[in-house]
Amino acid sequence: MSSRAHPGGKVTIAEVAQRAGVSKGSVSLAMNDKPGVSAATREKILKVAKELGWLPNQAARSLSSATTQVNNIGLVIARPARMLGLEPFYMEFISGIESVLAERSHSLLLRLVRDVDEEVEVHDGWGRSKQISGSIVVDFTVDDPRIPALRASRLPVVAVGHPDLTGGLPSVWTDDGAAITEAVHYLAALGHRRLARVGGPPSLGHSAIRTEAFVRAVAGLNLEPARIVPTDFSGEQGARATRALLASAQRPTAILYDNDIMAVAGLSVATEMGVSVPTELSLLAWDDSQLCRLTHPPLSAMSHDVFVFGAEVARLLMSIIDHGEADAGHAAPTPVLVPRGTTARLR
Template structure:
């Protein structure tokens, strides 16, 4: 319906208007719109035609409150990161893109919220679920004794946890084998003659950070290397640069550094140049995730590479299986594998600083 300029705004078409046009009850319109049994095919077609004529569609909230026991068209994702930092973080951009690829197949959307702490996330997830704004959520950045797990189990939230099963409680999980990836990186660097291997890590409270730290310490100890040091950060380039300076200014600076993401490795490369060190002649660097950033630097960055897009897609697939009551088992995603490039080479004390054949 249109109005003359300056006239009253057009009235919103309601379910009552559709019922009147089709000559049925409001309940019949709700059944037809939500594809529920209880109306004949002829009546359903008449109702849908009336809705199309009037330009009416049921709201997502109305669908969720229809009592069908089915799912809404939205899933949730809460991430504890500052908005500006998230925009610079290649991992989450790729991970969310993978989720979105599955949502597109399912004709669903993503409700994303950024928070500062897990207590706030619990409040948000509880509100989303109890108001039926979402069908389920993907939980990320799991911690040891994560308070989200029991809190969200209690309210019956359908969810998939991105993290090792020992962190996920009763939720099905999908994870990468970070311990095996760290071991591969350390053994590679040790084979190049590096004995002082350090790491610029992430938040020490996160489960995958603790797994990587333990694997670094265990592997260097097994190989008889110098004690490894991990410096915690918030994953930002600024803290990655600060941690690199701290390590390189220490009495026994490392000859190789492993980073917990790509953006910190790029920052570390700049710090090495700032301090007059040549990469890889004086210092070898290994990034983590292997986004396009790793191939845009000079030298290009060696990296622990994995399919982050596929990781996000797999988390979304498992969540839809949970929502559809298929109870999927937990399972690992393909683990990161080492991709050597120009930033890693033989330790200077072992001979010529060039990449291995």
């Protein structure tokens, strides 16, 4: 460690210049690979800089050049902290993002907020203080109020959601409508005619899209009108919704859930109420995490690789940061039906 001249880490450009026998300006040019210094001088400067362990002060640099270079990507999530830990989706999504960021030496700046207003505020703050070089935005609603704010901020952004919702921001999405349709057709083929859906909050865009596709598919196949129960995605509400559905007079023979947490909870409820799965009742989860393989019987699910999805989102953001907004985004692979033990032909 003989290279550390100043263990305190207080080396400035002036000191490097002095030791190298040149001026501050030359050091600056040399360090930034700009023309204006001879190869010999450049080499000498770099050598001295390395010896002193000098690294340019980021604050000073961004102050003078107005070109801050941070390697952080922002992600604001407006959900309660508890849920983040419980829902496998977010963790896999985040690790997918991190897998791309890590190889590019970027970090993820993660913030949980209460509501959309706070989210916009946080985002603005990050933008102004140059703490992030881009951002990932999730959970779009219809006519999402964040869209104009994001556009005004001029920060590179990737929206996670269907183009109908993301107002022209570069987006990555899955074709939930197609997946739902596939699921409904599959259940109908198994003889089910009374379906139900345990969905997310109607305000959330992707939940609304799924509901619409669900209703359309049910109608298209002339099945009985389907009940749709909104939830907040939590296991508790998934359980409650299932309980309500199973207790009703005309109880459904198949239930589609909007995530795997609720499906797991729903399966427990069915067991607890003595409704046998899959002979009397079929259950189909969404977001196929390892949870689905652990239940008994294992949950059939609309499966997609959330890790890869997150990576895809991060990759698009990186490309936008590097080359500008060339790409308008693209759809990720449509979730695929993976039948396991909770779906079967109706007797």
